[in-house]
Amino acid sequence: MSGVALLEVSNIVVRFGGVTAVGGVSFAVDDQQICGLIGPNGAGKTTLFNCISGIYQPNEGDIRFRGEMVTGQPRHRMIGLGIGRTFQNLALFRSLSVRDNVLAGAHHLGRAGFIACGLHLPWVGREAARLDAEAQRLMAMLDLTAVAEVPVASLPFGTQKRVEMARALIGQPRLLLLDEPAAGLNHGEVDELAGLLRRVREGFNLSILLVEHHMNLVMNVSDKVVALDFGRKIADGTPHDVRNDPDVIAAYLGEAPHERAA
Ligand SMILES: Nc1ncnc2c1ncn2[C@@H]1O[C@H](COP(=O)(O)OP(=O)(O)OP(=O)(O)O)[C@@H](O)[C@H]1O
Numbered sequence: 390m391s392g393v394a395l396l397e398v399s400n401i402v403v404r405f406g407g408v409t410a411v412g413g414v415s416f417a418v419d420d421q422q423i424c425g426l427i428g429p430n431g432a433g434k435t436t437l438f439n440c441i442s443g444i445y446q447p448n449e450g451d452i453r454f455r456g457e458m459v460t461g462q463p464r465h466r467m468i469g470l471g472i473g474r475t476f477q478n479l480a481l482f483r484s485l486s487v488r489d490n491v492l493a494g495a496h497h498l499g500r501a502g503f504i505a506c507g508l509h510l511p512w513v514g515r516e517a518a519r520l521d522a523e524a525q526r527l528m529a530m531l532d533l534t535a536v537a538e539v540p541v542a543s544l545p546f547g548t549q550k551r552v553e554m555a556r557a558l559i560g561q562p563r564l565l566l567l568d569e570p571a572a573g574l575n576h577g578e579v580d581e582l583a584g585l586l587r588r589v590r591e592g593f594n595l596s597i598l599l600v601e602h603h604m605n606l607v608m609n610v611s612d613k614v615v616a617l618d619f620g621r622k623i624a625d626g627t628p629h630d631v632r633n634d635p636d637v638i639a640a641y642l643g644e645a646p647h648e649r650a651a
Pocket residue numbers: 405408409410411428429430431432433434435436437
């Protein structure tokens with residue numbers, strides 16, 4: 390694997406009818422790297438994200454994950470390969486408890502089918518106990534233990550976002566895609582999120598690709614930043630370099646991006 394990026398996106402093009410949402414974007418994410426993906430509204434961030442997570446199939450270009458071509462693979466296959474994600478507007482089972490939502494993220498790991506469960510085979514119980522222990526560990530790490538049995542619908546938005554992250558993490562991703570994790574959070578929660586992202590990266594030995602409008606968070610937590618505008622890449626480098634890039638500043642209507650923090 391040495392010399393091969395964890396994720397390699399090459400010349401991705403996505404068109405919706407006459408609209409070119411992504412017009413030939415390339416970038417790479419390395420092992421254990423936090424990469425921020427930024428750009429003004431309509432720049433193509435979500436569309437690119439949806440290609441990487443298997444929701445959209447690009448019209449052109451390639452996506453390689455751990456050296457393997459995965460372009461156009463369906464979502465369940467991407468999860469199996471190690472690409473987990475959260476959604477901007479959350480995609481939780483609202484009437485289920487936090488614990489059950491977290492466990493729902495592990496369904497592709499289980500080997501226990503209908504017949505094995507019906508026969509009460511011993512390894513089925515062992516597998517369930519192992520997953521439950523992992524869910525407990527994740528809930529502790531994401532400060533969810535106290536609400537483990539609470540239906541997610543009754544929890545504050547910031548807590549629900551942590552549930553979604555725990556659900557993605559129990560799937561043992563090598564790459565975690567986070568779609569606007571700071572949206573809807575207050576200042577204190579955003580500060581905690583920065584620390585949490587670093588702990589998650591260290592604790593799970595994974596990489597994070599982060600779409601985010603909250604510039605302070607992106608610049609503070611990312612090892613590298615990729616900036617898009619009108620479906621094209623306009624910068625790719627360290628937070629310092631991207632923040633000072635003239636094209637990035639121009640894309641944000643003359644404001645330095647770090648001054649645009651929510
Ligand atoms: N399903 C769709 N059908 C048609 N056009 C779309 C569709 N999804 C996105 N677009 C268009 O593609 C372009 C890129 O949109 P996209 O949502 O990827 O941008 P974004 O950078 O994620 O924006 P935001 O920050 O507002 O979420 C926009 O012009 C958008 O209107």
